[in-house]
Amino acid sequence: MREWVYINNLKDYVGKTVEIRGWVYNLRSSGKVRFILLRDGTGIVQTVMFSPTKDSPQFKKFDELSLESSVILWGKVKEEKRAPGGVEIDIEDFDIVQISDEYPIQKKEHSIGFLMPLRHLWIRSRKQFAILKLRDILIWKIREFFKKEGFTLVDTPILTPSSCEGTTTLFETEYFDQKAYLSQSGQLYNEANAMAFGKVYCFGPTFRAEKSKTRRHLIEFWMVEPEAAYYEFEDMMKVAENFVEYIIQETIKEGKEYLEILERDLSKLENIKAPFPRIKYTDAFKILKEEGSQTPEGEDFGGTDETIISSKFDKPVFVTHFPAKIKAFYMQPDPENPEYTLSFDLLAPEGYGEVIGGSERIHDYELLVKKLKEHGYSEEDYKWYLDLRKYGSVPHSGFGLGLERTLSWITGIHHIREAIPYPRTLYNLYP
RNA sequence: UCCCCGGUAGCUCAAUCGGCAGAGCGGGUGGCUGUUAACCACUAGGUUGGGGGUUCGAGUCCCUCCCGGGGAGCCA
Numbered sequence A: 001m002r003e004w005v006y007i008n009n010l011k012d013y014v015g016k017t018v019e020i021r022g023w024v025y026n027l028r029s030s031g032k033v034r035f036i037l038l039r040d041g042t043g044i045v046q047t048v049m050f051s052p053t054k055d056s057p058q059f060k061k062f063d064e065l066s067l068e069s070s071v072i073l074w075g076k077v078k079e080e081k082r083a084p085g086g087v088e089i090d091i092e093d094f095d096i097v098q099i100s101d102e103y104p105i106q107k108k109e110h111s112i113g114f115l116m117p118l119r120h121l122w123i124r125s126r127k128q129f130a131i132l133k134l135r136d137i138l139i140w141k142i143r144e145f146f147k148k149e150g151f152t153l154v155d156t157p158i159l160t161p162s163s164c165e166g167t168t169t170l171f172e173t174e175y176f177d178q179k180a181y182l183s184q185s186g187q188l189y190n191e192a193n194a195m196a197f198g199k200v201y202c203f204g205p206t207f208r209a210e211k212s213k214t215r216r217h218l219i220e221f222w223m224v225e226p227e228a229a230y231y232e233f234e235d236m237m238k239v240a241e242n243f244v245e246y247i248i249q250e251t252i253k254e255g256k257e258y259l260e261i262l263e264r265d266l267s268k269l270e271n272i273k274a275p276f277p278r279i280k281y282t283d284a285f286k287i288l289k290e291e292g293s294q295t296p297e298g299e300d301f302g303g304t305d306e307t308i309i310s311s312k313f314d315k316p317v318f319v320t321h322f323p324a325k326i327k328a329f330y331m332q333p334d335p336e337n338p339e340y341t342l343s344f345d346l347l348a349p350e351g352y353g354e355v356i357g358g359s360e361r362i363h364d365y366e367l368l369v370k371k372l373k374e375h376g377y378s379e380e381d382y383k384w385y386l387d388l389r390k391y392g393s394v395p396h397s398g399f400g401l402g403l404e405r406t407l408s409w410i411t412g413i414h415h416i417r418e419a420i421p422y423p424r425t426l427y428n429l430y431p
Numbered sequence B: 001u002c003c004c005c006g007g008u009a010g011c012u013c014a015a016u017c018g019g020c021a022g023a024g025c026g027g028g029u030g031g032c033u034g035u036u037a038a039c040c041a042c043u044a045g046g047u048u049g050g051g052g053g054u055u056c057g058a059g060u061c062c063c064u065c066c067c068g069g070g071g072a073g074c075c076a
Helices: A007-013 A057-064 A112-122 A126-148 A187-197 A233-254 A256-261 A281-290 A303-310 A365-374 A383-387 A403-411
Strands: A017-030 A033-039 A044-050 A070-079 A087-098 A172-175 A178-182 A199-207 A220-229 A278-280 A317-320 A337-341 A343-348 A353-361 A396-402
Touching: A007 A017, A007 A044, A007 A087, A017 A044, A017 A087, A033 A057, A033 A070, A044 A057, A057 A087, A126 A199, A126 A233, A126 A256, A126 A403, A187 A199, A187 A220, A187 A383, A187 A396, A220 A233, A220 A403, A233 A256, A233 A317, A233 A343, A233 A353, A233 A396, A233 A403, A278 A281, A281 A303, A281 A317, A303 A317, A303 A343, A303 A353, A343 A403, A353 A403, A365 A383, A396 A403
Parallel strands: A044 A087, A278 A317
Antiparallel strands: A017 A033, A017 A070, A033 A044, A070 A087, A172 A178, A199 A220, A220 A396, A317 A343, A343 A353, A353 A396
């Protein structure tokens, strides 16, 4: 295979003739000068050609080009202050691979209703490209953290026989002659895995058939969920804050060039260092009442409530000890007051809301059976899960972090649908 | 599911009290030796989301349906 050079490496080739393979990002011409802005997935470079006559063969070929046409180009790399990016290529020749049809996305504002059905093309745009590059970096940093901390990746199934939390928001599908459900969380399997491997995590897509229609919700989203045996409530909160500090700081370090494209105010992120403030649910409600929230105590917070609480802090804030009746059946009751649980949410600043939900899990067999029944689940369906409390049960804790919410926060974007390549939202299943 | 806003050229939008359907961008043609979402000139481009109603006359008012956007609830 013949070798070619990627645009992000061009500065190493100043003075040399290189081959570039890419797509036309923009075209400009001014009499006897022609510019092709070429993009190749690693960056954009301006290329230029001159001709004393306007009907040279190269100019004729240039005039055939349209936006997003695919092109292989040869030319000499030079430093050029006038060019965006600092280097430019003097075109020696180029081959057209394919002339693009008239490209629907223009270099101007478009409505989201226009762009969403063109998502497969929209991801070529600078901002969308930058967001998805940061997603890649963030995912690697998440894996890196758990690798360093001695957690084992143990994958959990996507097709599952029963629910993890509630049944109203499950996607049901046929599984030969049975019913199966798309996973909402790998947590129950994580608990089994933690009893085998000690410290584990799973990381994959999860599905919630919620009819939610807000900037913080996706139908299909990615969640990373650690779970550790012998880790109690406080231990897991420490993991959570160290984890968040690590993935934020490492991602902004490695993803600087993309955050610049997005014009993200980095000072707000550089401040995200553990430890994070903690506030009990009941105390959070005192704040909410002072601020005039209408949410009745004992209920879960609304999105605006989360924003009120998080605006009191310049770091993410833990809200802890939620009432048992609004939380999942498996959460360990607070020994000081069993109406409450050893649970925690982490609220991100700047209105990005809940990015983590976690808890210590019930490890006592009798108590877990009692809670299962109270929540109306069948003991039969959870037989395997109950086994974990029969064969060497230990205290254990875990949490889940929503990837797209975290990425929205890091990138500073307004709507979560841009934090995943192909968002599944209430009304969007295409493309 | 509920509340609010919207649907006019390929795109983003305008159209005063109900009175000739318009602009910018994009497309096409021509011009320009350093453009930065280039610029200049010319040019083509319309079932005003569908159906019904009121009126001499409806993009505009009324009814209804469809589609989109924003928010709420629920959650990560």
